[in-house]
Amino acid sequence: MKRLEGKIALVTGSSRGIGQQIAIGLAREGCDVIIHGRKKENTNKTKELLTEYGVKVDVVEGDLTQEQVIKDIVSYITSTYGKLDILYNNAAIQGKQKPIWEFTKEDFEHEFENNFYPLVRLCQAFAPMMQERGYGRIINLSSGIKNEPNLSPYGTSKAMVDKFTEDLAAALNGSGVLVNALDPGWLKTDLGGPHAWHEVESVLPGAIELALYDNDGPNGQWISAQDFHSK
Numbered sequence: 054m055k056r057l058e059g060k061i062a063l064v065t066g067s068s069r070g071i072g073q074q075i076a077i078g079l080a081r082e083g084c085d086v087i088i089h090g091r092k093k094e095n096t097n098k099t100k101e102l103l104t105e106y107g108v109k110v111d112v113v114e115g116d117l118t119q120e121q122v123i124k125d126i127v128s129y130i131t132s133t134y135g136k137l138d139i140l141y142n143n144a145a146i147q148g149k150q151k152p153i154w155e156f157t158k159e160d161f162e163h164e165f166e167n168n169f170y171p172l173v174r175l176c177q178a179f180a181p182m183m184q185e186r187g188y189g190r191i192i193n194l195s196s197g198i199k200n201e202p203n204l205s206p207y208g209t210s211k212a213m214v215d216k217f218t219e220d221l222a223a224a225l226n227g228s229g230v231l232v233n234a235l236d237p238g239w240l241k242t243d244l245g246g247p248h249a250w251h252e253v254e255s256v257l258p259g260a261i262e263l264a265l266y267d268n269d270g271p272n273g274q275w276i277s278a279q280d281f282h283s284k
């Protein structure tokens with residue numbers, strides 16, 4: 054049985070890596086998917102991979118650090134579909150490693166501008182619409198990173214994601230909109246690198262379980278995709 058038929062999802066950063074897997078997982082459940090990359094052509098592979106599932110696949114593009122790109126994406130989705138059921142805030146970067154003493158204000162700001170503010174903006178745009186309809190699932194990609202001081206701006210940006218997720222969940226409690234943070238595990242992607250513990254495919258099925266929760270399911274929680282393999 055396909056459990057997300059009739060639903061539409063946006064997955065930011067679904068041109069490759071974890072976002073691509075999330076798009077596949079959603080399509081397998083019958084969900085229509087709006088995929089995204091910095092450039093439309095970056096998403097060609099994902100689009101091709103989704104064809105076998107027979108769902109509607111749409112594409113939006115742009116660098117999410119640009120406020121106008123976010124405005125254009127929100128305006129396109131609302132005018133074309135009139136709703137968004139599921140939002141995966143997946144796009145992020147990981148900056149270069151350095152001794153923690155050497156990170157500049159700009160190093161931190163660069164990670165917050167890529168990993169935190171676009172996520173906040175997209176939540177602020179779509180959560181009120183979801184609340185009005187009494188249904189929505191927002192999944193914010195977090196990280197289990199710890200004891201990695203040489204990646205402090207990245208880790209800090211993910212701690213910000215966790216706190217914002219908790220706060221937004223509290224604001225939406227009981228509305229039918231659930232907001233949770235997903236730790237995908239350390240995965241072999243461009244960001245995770247070749248020495249990561251898990252294959253990228255292992256983010257499934259966990260990543261999709263968060264979209265399948267009933268309205269009384271977890272809200273404001275930090276959930277590990279890898280835990281779903283031992284259940």
Ligand SMILES: NC(=O)c1ccc[n+]([C@@H]2O[C@H](COP(=O)([O-])OP(=O)(O)OC[C@H]3O[C@@H](n4cnc5c(N)ncnc54)[C@H](OP(=O)(O)O)[C@@H]3O)[C@@H](O)[C@H]2O)c1
Nearest residue numbers: 066068070071090091116117144145194239240242244245
């Ligand atoms: N891999 C891991 O081990 C791991 C562990 C914990 C958490 N995570 C989190 O999981 C998520 C996905 O990571 P990943 O490993 O799949 O990364 P990835 O392979 O490097 O893919 C990153 C994706 O984000 C997009 N992106 C990055 N910055 C963007 C921006 N400013 N505007 C628009 N799109 C942007 C990229 O688009 P383009 O292709 O167009 O550049 C790409 O689709 C991230 O939030 C990451 O922090 C990953």
